[in-house]
Amino acid sequence: MSAPKILYCHCAYTQVVPAEVKDAVLRKLCDSGVSFEAVADLCETSARRDPSLKQMADGAVKIAACYPRAVKWLFAAAGAPLNIEAAEVLNMRTQPAAEVIEALMKPELTPNVPAGKETIEAVAEGVGK
Amino acid sequence: MSIRDEKTLRIVLYEGAGAEPVPAESRFAAVQALLVNGYSVTRTTGERPVNAHARNDVLALGNFGGRAPASGPATDGEAQVQVEDLADWAPETVLGKVRSAGASKQAIEPGAWKPWFPVIDYDRCTNCMQCLSFCLFGVYGVDTANKIQVQNNDNCKTNCPACSRVCPEAAIMFPKYKAGPINGDVVSSADLQREKMKIDISSLLGGDVYSMLRDRSERARSRFSKERDSDKALKERQKCLVKLAESGDIPAEVLMSLPSPEEIARRAEEAKAKAAAALQQNAAAS
Numbered sequence: 083m084s085a086p087k088i089l090y091c092h093c094a095y096t097q098v099v100p101a102e103v104k105d106a107v108l109r110k111l112c113d114s115g116v117s118f119e120a121v122a123d124l125c126e127t128s129a130r131r132d133p134s135l136k137q138m139a140d141g142a143v144k145i146a147a148c149y150p151r152a153v154k155w156l157f158a159a160a161g162a163p164l165n166i167e168a169a170e171v172l173n174m175r176t177q178p179a180a181e182v183i184e185a186l187m188k189p190e191l192t193p194n195v196p197a198g199k200e201t202i203e204a205v206a207e208g209v210g211k
Numbered sequence: 212m213s214i215r216d217e218k219t220l221r222i223v224l225y226e227g228a229g230a231e232p233v234p235a236e237s238r239f240a241a242v243q244a245l246l247v248n249g250y251s252v253t254r255t256t257g258e259r260p261v262n263a264h265a266r267n268d269v270l271a272l273g274n275f276g277g278r279a280p281a282s283g284p285a286t287d288g289e290a291q292v293q294v295e296d297l298a299d300w301a302p303e304t305v306l307g308k309v310r311s312a313g314a315s316k317q318a319i320e321p322g323a324w325k326p327w328f329p330v331i332d333y334d335r336c337t338n339c340m341q342c343l344s345f346c347l348f349g350v351y352g353v354d355t356a357n358k359i360q361v362q363n364n365d366n367c368k369t370n371c372p373a374c375s376r377v378c379p380e381a382a383i384m385f386p387k388y389k390a391g392p393i394n395g396d397v398v399s400s401a402d403l404q405r406e407k408m409k410i411d412i413s414s415l416l417g418g419d420v421y422s423m424l425r426d427r428s429e430r431a432r433s434r435f436s437k438e439r440d441s442d443k444a445l446k447e448r449q450k451c452l453v454k455l456a457e458s459g460d461i462p463a464e465v466l467m468s469l470p471s472p473e474e475i476a477r478r479a480e481e482a483k484a485k486a487a488a489a490l491q492q493n494a495a496a497s
Contacts, residue, residue: 094246127251
């Protein structure tokens, strides 16, 4: 099985994610030699319904962004539902950089996207209709 | 044109076969500069195809030592890929290349729109349509199954979380908001109680925010015409705005930019009618 994909959100248009956390995580990604996707702003990517989110959501993925609940529904709103059993969201708003980096770099994935009453695939199907 | 139809430029930092690795410090500086300026970046060593789609052209940058390949890295989409050989990785050089490629491909200049809009947590949403009924700016609509959805993200007023305040289930998030649960943090029972109290406060203020605004505005206008005291009228308006801003967390600039009372009334009626129609159809279907 291939290693999980990595998605990093820079949350470029506001200062809600501590700059030192964002920079430390990005620096580690750049230094480590791993392949990764970095979006300037996941909210913007979702609002544009960027097709790349569908490709990111397909298969195992680790996402360094913000709250898992927000990330789950940002993907669904873009018509790209996350597989909650194969997605791990690291919250750069609340977790220290070292913790986020450690989770991104280890090969195992710890799914933590909240499950709920709603099937996110069903919601994503309604997008744009 | 909707933001959903705009063409963006995706940057690929290619360090796979045929390219020399970029020095780590230069890589970080270049990627950071691109992100800060609103560009999305894929850093790849070529082990898996690059995400690509016809709507997003790709600019692949690599240190090819003067031997840039005619075609870029493998992609899993239909994007046009332009390859650039880069020896100088200074952020301003990289940004210059990217901006010039973006202009030639007619991609949007990033950063023109601040992405602030509601995100619905459908695990919590009960499809009550209060948000649709409340929003004056046409952000919400319903899908073909009469399910509430965010349809016009770019109509939303930056930094205004007012619709999340009217949601009885705390189901509306603004991920860039400062505090939970609106920012996406877990919803606690205390949060739910607080959300309910906010709605009560709003009703105490006079039924709904818009009727309060209308009343205040009419009273202010009447006072203005009687007293011809523009300072007093302005003070009254400011007092009202401050009160609304405090109670609903609505930025003053959003309230200041609201249309005329007549237009507010028209839009509110229109939104309420849309919500009522969707609810009626849902009731008939169940």
